[in-house]
Amino acid sequence: MANNTIYAFKPVNVGRWVLWSLFALVLIMAPQVFTSGTSLTMLTKMGIGIIICLSYNMLLGQGGMLSFGHAVYSGLGAFAAVHALVRVSDGLWNLPVSLVPMVGGLGGLIVAALFGSVTTKKSGTTFAMITLGIGAMVFSMSLMLPEFFGGEGGISANRMVGEPVWGITFGPQIQVYYLIAFYCFICTVLMFAFTQTPLGRMLNAVRDNPERVEFIGYDTQRVRYIAFMIAGFFAGIGGGLHAINDEIVTAEVVGAEYSGMYLLFTFLGGALFFFGPIIGAVLMVFATVLLHELTNAWMLYLGIIFLAMVMYAPGGIASLIMMNVRVAAYGLLRRLWVAYLALFGTVIPLLLGITVMIEMVYHMQMNVGMGPEMTFLGVTLRVDAVDAWVGALFLTLTGAALFELARREFVHQWSDVQEEIEAEQLRRQMH
Amino acid sequence: METFIVFFLNGISYGLLLFMLSSGLTLIFSMMGVLNFAHASFYMVGAYFAYAISAKIGFFPALVVVPLLVGLLGAAFERFSLRKVHHFGHVPELLVTFGLAYVIEQLVRLTWGPSTVDYRIPDLLSGTLFTVVNLAGDNLQFMAGARDPILCAADTGNTCTQFPVYRAFMAVVALFMLTSLWLLLTRTRVGLIIQAALTHPDMAQALGHNVPRVMMGVFGGGCALAGLAGVIGGNAFITEPSMAASLGAIIFVVVVVGGMGSLAGAFLASILIGLMQTFAVIADVSMATLFQSLGSPVSFEHWAYPLLKITISEMAPILPYLLLVLMLILRPKGLLGTREE
């Protein structure tokens, strides 16, 4: 099975059943393994994040459409869902809570149909700017329409409404988790299935060469528009689940921070592979929940990592994994382990040095009242002492120098490996 | 009437500031095909640098020093970061500038804190340039300097509106900068090379011009323009870490509405949006008031009432975006659009 394509979804059928079953298993078993309250919160958020990031990648990775305002669709879906919840608890609507995310999906779809007709008139950079503008517009409108957006306090609702079906009230978090896990699984399956349909493939064609698409009979804008609406639908479902989980929706869900997070983490996870956004969503929750607690400078680190990724690994973590999987498939991975070791070994002092300096600056700026001492990884440092700064600088510079050496050696060995792989591919083709 | 004149001039000066920003953006886009998402971030950096430096060396020296510093930063970014991403395509270029904007905002927060800083207009420029007096007899009179307390007292029936010195200063600096830019591009050798590299980078390079260096220079120059705008705009409007995000969205609207790649279009759109936003703030009318004046008022219970009751002044922040949407529906290539994706 000499698969020569680098970026392809491997069509091995047995493997596919195994993978999906594994995915379902992980979704089901995760809260049984990680039982703490924080874990459950995180797992729940991951489920929501996976749906939204996958829907975002429908635009970015599959369609080549960079959107700076995806939160509009997940957010307005959330608002639609929370309003539905309010109506259910007021007795106006007879809708089971488990179907409320579908209202969110419908909301996302309608808004995507509305804004998409205008947005998809353009492509590339202009498209990105339009999504930015519409995102800013919707967020600004949140203050003008308190009836819909609830003003500063947002809209709250109770998810324990309606008749419990099979004893499920959605009171306990674990029940909400399983609802989200269910939607997550179904949506993931559907979004993957989409990639195997004519429209899904034409969307890829539009990404690769929008001009040629027109010459084989397809209206490029129509392809983008329909994909945009489908992505909006799934984003809306994610938003609806968010509404149920939090029981409150405020205007920030349509704001630039959320949009930025979806973009950042989908890209970080990897836009070129279907499973990339799943990795991205998991990282997103880790960063916003855990990293957030560890350090005040987490957003700065995030930005720096993102910059580094765009410059050196634009395919994201998924592509890094797949490149190594490819090397392993040719049996050459063991050759690189020393180079990898050196790489990781030298990057640690570099990162340590940079992090210490950033943390010290933060401490000076933000925690002025707490005195000049701070603890970093168990070590007490005095930010006003020259030693700490000199030490950190020294660490950074030596780390950088060593890392550069290790990096060059690694690149050298990596390209050797790549050459061998290509030679082997040619050899296999000849037969 | 007098308010109209002053508001008009305010709108023009704000529009000129927008043009200072969007012209740099358009130049970079025309030159390199990359839309600098971090452009407004350089504006912000300019404002903060000016705040930090003008306290030490004074406002007028800062006016020269800060743009140079910001320009150098921009050039460095182009050389060490943007250039690496160039061959990946336009989307990664946009993403790398997006990442830069993000990092700049975090660094600004880190360095100067999350709240607004007190970057003030220098005393020399903080007066009133002239006052427009609307005498009770429906007579307009322009008087130099601040409003005369006697003439403008409430019981005289005269209304006075003041036009600040600083606004005029902003407009003057903007015009000066833009004229020099225009002269540079059209009259000097460097400008000719830039124009050539604009449409035919490979040919220009084949002729021996160092196109990468030209690119670096143009990027740095565009950022320097943004920095200058920051110096003069930061104290007139607020200086805080989120200023880049809000202004950034507006200048992108300006660029799309004016037509991507068209300087003249950006100028037109800047003035239009500048005037629109300045005047909108005083327009206390909504669809509901319109209906009311026409004799068929809208009741509170009407489903669309929440929408109809929004006044134009409340809508002021989103007017540029509405213009964007309107443009896209009616005239997708913008007012004077040339370069297409």
Place this chain on the structure above:
Amino acid sequence: MTQSTSSAGLALELRDVRKSFGKTEIIRGASLAVKQGERVALIGPNGAGKSTLFNLISGRMPVSSGEILLNGEAIHGKKPYDINRRGLARSFQVSNLFPRLSVFENIRCAVLWSMGQRYTFWRFLTDLTEVNRRAEEVLDMIRLRRKRDTSVSLLTYAEQRALEVGVTIAGGGNVILLDEPTAGMSKSETANFVRMIREVTEGKTLLTVEHDMGVVFGLADRIAVLVYGEVIAFDTPENVRANERVKEAYLGSTLADNQAAEAGV
């Protein structure tokens, strides 16, 4: 050759087509009448406007004036996908493929619309037996079976040109425009390629831009000569070869000089 107003039997017709870019007129009244099933080669010196003409016919650019008719129907001013759906397909001088899709996927995309698939997202590609059958068929026609699952970026130049032709004909259009299909190929590659082109365009109307005269004389029923945006000759290869205007356009003053030298001036 009289110009009839009836388009009976004409696959493609150009009537006084003009195209200006700003003040420069590139196509200055080109007229052409290509019969059904005919193979026409479009030749001319560089800068004559051959690619521009292709762009006008396929809808990539709008005409400044004049008419273009496909099977009797006006297509000037229509969008490229509209024109393609009516049965006209074109290839590009610089391979214009989908770089991140495999060879097979490239062809399949080109087959979809012609087989009735629209913006379908409720059926799997693997279940579309007719589409897949046709795509495999085209794959064999262009002799790229061994590279079926290879990504386009890994193909050789000749393979890419073959795929370019494959994507063009996959939709089953019966008026095919090929823009310099053999450009950059060696002699042997060219010979094979022309054989392949003959096979895949059997029964269809073909209009191809070519510089290689061997290919032109071997492949074409008639030759159209485009010079400075005008069709100065449209006739059988032998007649075109003997045409004075054509000779002058190609050989320029050399002919006049030779004749003068012969006359002893």
